[in-house]
Each structure stands twice: as structure tokens, then as C-alpha cells.
Amino acid sequence: DPLVLEPLQERLAVLESKHWEAEPTFMSGAESERAPITKPHDLTAEVGTRRDTLDFEVEEAITRAEAIQPGWDRLGGEKRALLLEAAADLFEEHTDEFLSLCQREAGKTLMDGVLELREAVDFLRFYANEARRLFTGPMPLPGPTGEENRLSLHGRGVFACISPWNFPLAIFIGTPAAALAAGNTVVAKPAEQTPLIAALAVRLCHQAGIPEEAFQLLPGAGDVGEMITSDPRIAGVAFTGSTQTAQAINRTLAAREGPIATLIAETGGQNAMIVDSTALPEQVTRDVVASAFQSAGQRCSALRVLYLQDDVYEEMLRMIHGGFEALTIGNPEELSTDVGPVIDPDAKAALERHVARRKKGGRPVWRRKLHRGAGAGCFVAPTIIEMDSILDLKRENFGPVLHVVRWKATDLEQVVADINATGYGLTLGLHSRNDDVRAFVEARAKVGNFYVNRNQIGAVVESQPFGGEGLSGTGPKAGGPHYVQRFATERVVCIDTTAAGGNATLLA
Numbered sequence: 001d002p003l004v005l006e007p008l009q010e011r012l013a014v015l016e017s018k019h020w021e022a023e024p025t026f027m028s029g030a031e032s033e034r035a036p037i038t039k040p041h042d043l044t045a046e047v048g049t050r051r052d053t054l055d056f057e058v059e060e061a062i063t064r065a066e067a068i069q070p071g072w073d074r075l076g077g078e079k080r081a082l083l084l085e086a087a088a089d090l091f092e093e094h095t096d097e098f099l100s101l102c103q104r105e106a107g108k109t110l111m112d113g114v115l116e117l118r119e120a121v122d123f124l125r126f127y128a129n130e131a132r133r134l135f136t137g138p139m140p141l142p143g144p145t146g147e148e149n150r151l152s153l154h155g156r157g158v159f160a161c162i163s164p165w166n167f168p169l170a171i172f173i174g175t176p177a178a179a180l181a182a183g184n185t186v187v188a189k190p191a192e193q194t195p196l197i198a199a200l201a202v203r204l205c206h207q208a209g210i211p212e213e214a215f216q217l218l219p220g221a222g223d224v225g226e227m228i229t230s231d232p233r234i235a236g237v238a239f240t241g242s243t244q245t246a247q248a249i250n251r252t253l254a255a256r257e258g259p260i261a262t263l264i265a266e267t268g269g270q271n272a273m274i275v276d277s278t279a280l281p282e283q284v285t286r287d288v289v290a291s292a293f294q295s296a297g298q299r300c301s302a303l304r305v306l307y308l309q310d311d312v313y314e315e316m317l318r319m320i321h322g323g324f325e326a327l328t329i330g331n332p333e334e335l336s337t338d339v340g341p342v343i344d345p346d347a348k349a350a351l352e353r354h355v356a357r358r359k360k361g362g363r364p365v366w367r368r369k370l371h372r373g374a375g376a377g378c379f380v381a382p383t384i385i386e387m388d389s390i391l392d393l394k395r396e397n398f399g400p401v402l403h404v405v406r407w408k409a410t411d412l413e414q415v416v417a418d419i420n421a422t423g424y425g426l427t428l429g430l431h432s433r434n435d436d437v438r439a440f441v442e443a444r445a446k447v448g449n450f451y452v453n454r455n456q457i458g459a460v461v462e463s464q465p466f467g468g469e470g471l472s473g474t475g476p477k478a479g480g481p482h483y484v485q486r487f488a489t490e491r492v493v494c495i496d497t498t499a500a501g502g503n504a505t506l507l508a
């Protein structure tokens, strides 16, 4: 809504040239290089710098986190909830800084920034309430007379939270909020591309009263992540990012000496949408364009493969093409932009390689032209590619590239089987007014989030808990009723309350 966004955009002007820094929460005096963080849409513009965490600082951070964890756990759910809520309030007070960083550091449009901040605040408040619900005291369990049984939840220890650049605020804060709510302390490694917004988030959490040792920032690249996860004192890892990295973390955890760690992973997808001939074309157009191209397709929920039924194929594709042609590609700091840059040159190169390979395949490929000045940034022209099957794709293509496949009514079973055969299971969309089709797809599809007659991105905390299965992750779903519990360990206390109980114990 321009009425909301325009005044916001004007306010951001004062932050346009602010220079930001990301540093480890615990930092020794040792000198270390600072890496520049540049705008994805203008690689010549520096937004800030990142000071990576050194090996012995990682060790020291985990030592500090481990030392304070029992106290943080004993604090109880209500007090932890109040601290998380105080952080949420501060996040809202710092709306402008967060939105400016979403645009400049992550290349997000203002609308995506607003949605991201909303989600971050929702996560803090939701997990605060979960802390209250789950950690207020022991839960009585049944047993015979003369016996008292009760179960309580506790933090597992020190949790490592490793987060992606595509939700540099919402996911960066979401998993630590859940871990902290459960009584863990946290060492958090943000994506190397987006440490600045993470640093602001951590600073505000400390300002809200969360002890520094309980929530520490460890900026760095994959080597810092590897150093953290291979430390046997890490009780659990909450990771969001690529399937390959999750598998590597799993191997690292398995090879460690000592306690067996918990892994909570939210990874990639090969998300499809099935459209049949009963669907409403205008609605399909709007939802396909949003699902595939909003956030430049850089959501793990984004639509990658659109299945259009053959009798409406040409008409639907023509309309989708119209919507695609109407997208404004450009600088995310301008309000008129619908599609901004991808995150970095590597992401751009991988997408360009994929499109070049598909072009050789001989099927139609449509690409938007890029705007003038696009060369200074990591822009990928939004692309639509016709294809025969989802199984022609070997990996997730994380950007504004939509594949389209034709299907016949008699093939529905095969379509769903093919989608399942990718091994991913994150989001699936369906546009149909036919209840039998809906019931069939719902019953057969192995996906975490199934969206009917709407777009398939933008899961809302608490209403649409989010996460997949198979190659898409371990669950449980972020923002759902089982998430925080997974960060906790359970203890059962059993007391013999009969008079003889004490003696019996002594005699035994």
C-alpha cells in the first residue's frame, strides 16, 4: 500500500549513508581483517563491514554460553518470555534501521522488508508465549497412590543457530528465540552475506536484558560454522539453508565425540503448483507471479515448477506471461520495484548457468530485459522455461526462474508421484475448484505446507507453521506448537511419598 510505504520510504533517507558493523559479541584484542559488505544491487556501495570470529573466540564464546546456561534455564519460562517480549518491542522501535538494512544489505524491496520485520516480531512474541505455556513448572503425571511423578522441560545446553541470508532478520532471530525460550543459551552465526542486520538484532536483545553470554553473535563464513558445530559442547544445531549444508552438518555432528546432538534443519525445496482447468485464471496469474517472483524467487517456499493442465495451458500461460511482463525489475530501494537483485555474484552465476543449459534443451525460454545500470549489481532477469517434467531438474534453482510443465487430466496421479519423487517436500500449491482433485492431491502429496487457491509463500507464524520433510528438512515446523519443545530436554522426577518410602530407599 503506497499510503503506508511512501512515508516509510521517506524516513529511510536519513539512514542512506549510515555505515554498519558486525563483530563477534565476545571479541579478543586480536587484530583481524574486516570484510566489506556491499549492496547486492550495487557491488560498489559498501554498507558496512564484518569482523569474522577467530577460532579461539568461538571456543571462548561456547565456554561463556555453557557457564551461564543453567542459570538461564532456572530463570523459568515467564521471565524468559518477558525478556523476549522486551526485545520484540525494541525491534518495533527500530523499524527504520531494520528496513534500511533489509534494503541495503539484503537487496529486499521495502514491502519484503516490512513483512520480514513483522515475522521477526511475531516469532519473538510467539516463542515467548510458548516459554510461558511449556516452562512454567513441572507437569504432574499419573501414578499409584504414594507415588508422585512429574515431568519438566529444560534447555538442552548451548544451541548453535545458523541462519540464511534470504531471511536475514526473521529466521536469524526466530531460531534463537525458540532456543532461548526453551532455556538454552545460543551462539548464532548469521549468513556471511548478511551479518549487519543480525548484529543489530543481537544488540537490541542485549539491550532488552537478555544476558550477553546467553545470546552471542559469531559472524563468519562456513569455516566458523564448521568450527562451532564440531565442538562437542554444542547440544543442538538449528540450521536453515541448503540441503547440502544440512547434510554436511549432520556428518560433522555424527563424527563428534561426546553427547549426541539434536539437529533441527529447514532446507531447500523443489516446490510445484498444480493448476487444473477449473481454476480461475486471474487468481492463478496473481498467485503464480507472486509465488515465483516475489523476493526475486529467493524463498525456500517459492514456486519453481508450475503444472498447467493441457486444455487451459496456452490461455493460462499467456496471462501469466502478461503478469511477468508487468514486473518492474530494479533497485530495491525504489518503491516501484517488484523484483530486486539476487544475493551475490555466485548466486547470479549459478542461475545463469542453469538458464543457459535449459536454453540448449530447445524448449521455449522467456527472459525479461534488465534495466540500465543493472550491471553494477547481481541482477538475474526473471525467466520462464517450458519443460517436460519436474524430474528434469536436478537441484533447487534459488531465484526468479519459473519452470512450466503441461499435464493431462488422466496424469494427475503421475504428476503427484513425480513431485514426490524429487525427494523434497516443502510447499505445494493447487488451484482447482474440484473437490475430488483437492482431496486426491492432499492425500498423496508428501509436503510440509499445502496451499490451495492462493499463493504458496509467506507462511504466517502460528497460523501456518512452516517446514518440510525429506530433503526439505527435519521439522518440526517453525512458528508451530511443537517447535520449542524440540529445543528442550525432558526430565521426570518420581518420589515415593509413603511414610515407608524413605526407609525403603535407605534399605535398598
Ligand code: UN1
Pocket: 164, 166, 167, 240, 298, 299, 300, 301, 302, 456, 457, 458, 459, 460, 466
Ligand atoms: C526460507 O525461505 O528460507 O513461507 C523459509 C515463506 C517463508 C519461507 C521461509 N516462511 O515464504
